[in-house]
Amino acid sequence: MSFIAALPKAELHVHLEGTLEPDEMFRLAARNGITLPWESTDALRALYSFTGLEHFLPLYFEGCKVLCRREDYYDLTAAYLRRAASEGVRRAEMFFGPQTFLDRDIPTADQLGGILDAIADARTDSGIDGALIVTAQRHRTEAAALELLEALRPFRDSILGIGLGSAEAGNPPSKFARFFAAARDEGYRLTCHAGEEGPPSYIREALDLCGVERIDHGYTAAQDPDLVARLADDGVPLTMCPLSNLRLQVTADLSTYPIAEFMKAGVLVTVNSDDPPYFGGYVNDNYAALQQHLGLGPQELAALARNSFLGSFADRSEIDRALAAVAEHEATAS
Numbered sequence: 001m002s003f004i005a006a007l008p009k010a011e012l013h014v015h016l017e018g019t020l021e022p023d024e025m026f027r028l029a030a031r032n033g034i035t036l037p038w039e040s041t042d043a044l045r046a047l048y049s050f051t052g053l054e055h056f057l058p059l060y061f062e063g064c065k066v067l068c069r070r071e072d073y074y075d076l077t078a079a080y081l082r083r084a085a086s087e088g089v090r091r092a093e094m095f096f097g098p099q100t101f102l103d104r105d106i107p108t109a110d111q112l113g114g115i116l117d118a119i120a121d122a123r124t125d126s127g128i129d130g131a132l133i134v135t136a137q138r139h140r141t142e143a144a145a146l147e148l149l150e151a152l153r154p155f156r157d158s159i160l161g162i163g164l165g166s167a168e169a170g171n172p173p174s175k176f177a178r179f180f181a182a183a184r185d186e187g188y189r190l191t192c193h194a195g196e197e198g199p200p201s202y203i204r205e206a207l208d209l210c211g212v213e214r215i216d217h218g219y220t221a222a223q224d225p226d227l228v229a230r231l232a233d234d235g236v237p238l239t240m241c242p243l244s245n246l247r248l249q250v251t252a253d254l255s256t257y258p259i260a261e262f263m264k265a266g267v268l269v270t271v272n273s274d275d276p277p278y279f280g281g282y283v284n285d286n287y288a289a290l291q292q293h294l295g296l297g298p299q300e301l302a303a304l305a306r307n308s309f310l311g312s313f314a315d316r317s318e319i320d321r322a323l324a325a326v327a328e329h330e331a332t333a334s
C-alpha cells in the first residue's frame with residue numbers, strides 16, 4: 001500500500017454526491033432540520049450491500065436530500081478534496097448532477113457556487129487541481145438534459161465537461177445524441193457512463209452517436225474483442241471503478257477483473273472510486289484491491305497512474321508535469 005499511497009494520481013470518476021460519508025450525512029441533516037429514515041450511521045451502513053445500480057441509486061438519492069444550502073455543497077466538496085489530496089491525488093475531475101437538487105428548487109448558483117468555492121480553496125490549501133463535470137441523468141428525458149445545459153450557461157467558464165449518469169439499462173446514449181452535440185457546440189469536454197450494466201453497443205453509441213472522448217466504466221467492453229481493439233487504437237480512456245463494480249455486482253470477483261486484459265490490449269484504463277463510502281473504498285483502496293487480486297506490481301500500478309493523467313482533460317503541460325512526478329516516485333520507491 002505504501003507505493004500506492006504516495007503514487008501521484010488523478011481521479012477521473014467520482015460523484016461528489018456519492019462521497020457523502022454517513023457521519024457527514026447525519027451532521028448535514030441535523031444542520032438542515034431534516035429527519036433521515038435511518039436511526040444511525042450504523043443502520044445506514046448496514047444498507048451498503050447492493051444487487052445492482054438500480055438498487056443503489058434510490059439510497060444515493062435519499063442521501064442527497066441533506067444537501068440544501070450553498071455551504072453544504074462547499075463542505076461536501078472540501079471534504080472529498082482533502083481526502084483525495086491525502087491519497088496522492090493531484091487532479092480530480094468530479095461529477096455532479098444538479099437535476100436532483102433542481103427538483104427541490106435549490107438554485108444552480110448555490111449548488112455550483114459552493115462546489116466551485118471549495119475547488120478554489122483546496123487548490124490554495126493543498127495544491128490539488130479540482131475540476132467539475134456536470135452530469136445529466138439518463139432516466140430523465142433529453143429535453144430535461146437540454147434544459148440543464150441552459151441552466152449551466154452562466155457557469156460555462158467554470159465547468160470542465162459534461163457527462164451522463166444514473167440508471168443505464170434501457171437508457172442508451174443514443175437517447176442523448178442531441179444533448180451531447182449541444183454540449184460540444186458550447187465547448188465542453190465530453191464523457192459518458194457506458195458499459196457498466198449496459199451492453200457493449202452502448203459504448204459504441206457513446207463514441208459514434210454522442211462523440212464522447214472518454215467512457216466511464218466500459219466494463220462490458222470485455223464481451224466484445226473488436227471494441228477493445230478499437231478503444232486501444234483510438235486511445236479512448238476508460239475510467240474503471242473496481243470496488244463499485246464489485247459492490248454493484250457488475251463483477252463477481254476482482255481476480256478476473258478485465259482491467260488486466262484491457263491493459264495488455266493497450267487500452268488506456270484508469271482506476272477510480274465512483275462513490276467511495278457506498279462502495280467500500282477511496283481511490284487508493286481501489287488500486288490496492290487490484291494489486292491484491294490481480295497481483296499488479298509497481299510498474300503496472302505506475303502505468304495506471306500515468307494513464308490517469310493521460311486520460312484526464314488537463315492541459316498538456318500539467319499532464320507532463322504529473323508524468324514526471326510519477327517517474328520520480330517510481331525511481332525513489334525502487
Ligand code: HPA
Nearest residue numbers: 015018165166193274275
Ligand atoms: N453509475 C451511474 N450513475 C451513477 C453512478 C454509477 O456508478 N454513481 C452515481 N451515479
Ligand code: ZN
Nearest residue numbers: 013193216274
Ligand atoms: Zn459513476
